[in-house]
Amino acid sequence: MSEVTTQAKPERRKRQKLEDMEGYKPSIYGLTRDELIDWAMEHGEKKFRATQIWDWLYKKRVQSFEEMTNISKDFITTLKDNFCVNPLKQRIVQESKDGTVKYLFELPDGMLIETVLMRQHYGLSVCVTTQVGCNIGCTFCASGLIKKQRDLTAGEIVAQIMLVQKYFDDRGDGERVSHVVVMGIGEPFDNYDNVLRFLRTINNDNGLAIGARHITVSTSGLAPKIKEFANEGVQVNLAVSLHAPNNDLRSSIMRINRSFPLEKLFEAIGYYIQTTNRRVTFEYIMLNEVNDHPENAQELADLTKKIRKLSYINLIPYNPVSEHDQYSRSTKERVAAFYDVLKKNGVNCVVRQEHGTDIDAACGQLRSNTMKRDRQKAVAEASVNQKVSKMFQLTTWVDKNGELTPKGRKLSQVLVCSYLLCLVLLCWTPQYGLVEGVETPGIQHFGRVVVLLTPFNSLTNFNQLDSLKEIVFVLGQNVANIFLLSPLILGLLALYPRFRSWKKVLVATLAMSLTIEIGQVILDLLIDANRVFEIDDLWTNTLGGLVALGAYRLLVKLIQTYFNE
Structure with missing residues (x-):
């Protein structure tokens, strides 16, 4: 005869009993007057003490034991240890x-x-x-x-x-x-x-x-x-x-x-x-x-x-x-x-x-x-939490090869367009007196046009910087220019696989940088926008593009490793 095995049904989770809840104390209202008298006497008090408490509860109707002014502090502590009101x-x-x-x-x-x-x-x-x-x-x-x-x-x-x-x-x-x-x-x-x-x-x-x-x-x-x-x-x-x-109707x-x-x-x-x-x-x-x-x-x-x-x-x-x-x-x-x-x-x-x-x-x-x-609110909150949780899941945006998913592509397109708009506003709008008392050395003026044609100007003319304020400003400009185009290049690399080579990134970033600088010269000629054509911006911007390519390749490797593990 073959054995018949039955799989045990999982136990239903039982609701926690009230008395098992952490910190739970029963209400003193749960005691009848006789029970309160017995309880007080069991804890070393006389009968009249229970009648005083009863009076505080139901005639004066206090909401806490501390309000019972004719009860000793020690016994109030005992009450609080055993009951709530x-x-x-x-x-x-x-x-x-x-x-x-x-x-x-x-x-x-x-x-x-x-x-x-x-x-x-x-x-x-x-x-x-x-x-x-x-x-x-x-x-x-x-x-x-x-x-x-x-x-x-x-x-x-x-x-x-x-x-x-x-x-x-x-x-x-x-x-x-x-x-x-x-x-x-x-x-x-x-x-x-x-x-x-x-x-x-x-x-x-x-x-x-x-x-x-x-x-x-x-x-x-x-x-x-x-x-x-x-x-x-x-x-x-x-x-x-x-x-x-009648029974028929009542039973129904x-x-x-x-x-x-x-x-x-x-x-x-x-x-x-x-x-x-x-x-x-x-x-x-x-x-x-x-x-x-x-x-x-x-x-x-x-x-x-x-x-x-x-x-x-x-x-x-x-x-x-x-x-x-x-x-x-x-x-x-x-x-x-x-x-x-x-x-x-x-x-x-x-x-x-x-x-x-x-x-x-x-x-x-x-x-x-x-x-x-409350249930509808909980469902709505759970739905929001689920959406937020999914939003932070890597698989929502990229696949195991590090390529963008459809949702990832849409998000990247929005971010690239938004950053491109920010670049236009940042680079092709007038700037006047951004930092008072700071003058970049080596600047030349040709009418409205302002240029800085000295290669590696920050190093060549470093000794002309007279204050810490000027040093911080000039070095900060160089660092900012390195990373100016990096987010844009990173987005383009994610969107367009054919763009992912050192040569293409080098040429594209240099072309973008040159376009920005020429645009600033034209802006100066038209409205005296106080923009500066800087030769150093070309190599710093281009370097930022190459940094973005390196960062992208490293990021793809990390994503692939994550999925493999």
Whole structure:
């Protein structure tokens, strides 16, 4: 029997855990009051020290441990070694005309979440996020466009409330967050323990003291967790994202219904109501010609008939999401007809007031749009970097033989033409008094024409140079003249293989130099341009051409060696 070998699949790169990040410290907001007391006592402090810290955090709402003036420096150091205060960074704030404020926060690992503050007639209500991304898979929701990356810590959830409150504290109007809804990105009951710690922290009478009846937790329908929540003894409100009155329709728009169909969901809701005697709110988003038919309204009324006294239906206008263009908002007429059917059946219901319609209103929309823009920016930057990187790659401009590629030829042609234009401007334009107090020895004047016909004048008349300034000027002129034509010759050598011989370079460079000098004489005759015909320019320019040929041949050898290696 032949052996069958299987090739191991490469492991997917796992995302680094938050606690494994270098320099990461959890937020102190993640501790409940009892946990903070226990932690302080474990570190040698008395109970009252923890209550002082709690007071600084939630009543005075300081942003750093150093602001806690009645805490010893040693214990502040201990706090800083173990915790941070607020782990979030504010990326974007959008404020609507109706007073709704939407925040985009960045987490310690760079991920993004959003939080919304809504102005209601009863106070300021904040909608918090509990997860990065969402795995529930509702086909109409912006939150689910990005799959769940991780759960938020309790401290990161509390921090959202604290930053929103700081936003209003800084305004100095004395406004206070009075209500909280846990309806942001993610499924709260899929992050059950952290959400519960969050609820106990913000509800604590010695802290933010947000009343339990002013807090609502929304779930998409995790039936076992609804039962568990019923036994927690917390008095917060429960909302269920229902969105459809029958299993077929609900399963088509909410994947979770395949795991917990309406029968299991309503069994759990019945247990919750029986255990807590508290009302349940049903969220029902209105999708045009999907779940907004009058018969759907009748089904919904029948579905909730047994718990009608302790249930409430919230009809929600849909905020369109570009990625879910199969859905659109129900018309006002269809919403009104749906509402009328429910009312005729004695259902307690309301059409939710809209907030923030002039900003990224849908849950997860600001985050999704920002991440989309960030991705587009990253792609654009990567494209630019790739182009820049390619620009500096040798193979873009020359081949293995040292010859120019098509791109290299175009670039060389542009450079040669540009340098030729510079030569014209440099050599055939008037010059007046470039360097005061410097006179080149051996110059002769014939009317307007100025010439210097002494061969090797710089050496022959060197003793006539009276100052260091004159020496530097004359020697500098000679060096500049040697390299004046070198770039042009180098470009021509790269472009024209037939030009690559000592004889052709010698003749061509001498001819160019002579043309420049004769042109300067003509310029003097025409406009008194103060140019000088120098015999030494002929040999220095020509020498520069030969230097360029030597440099070109050396460069080609280096390129060939590079490719061979």
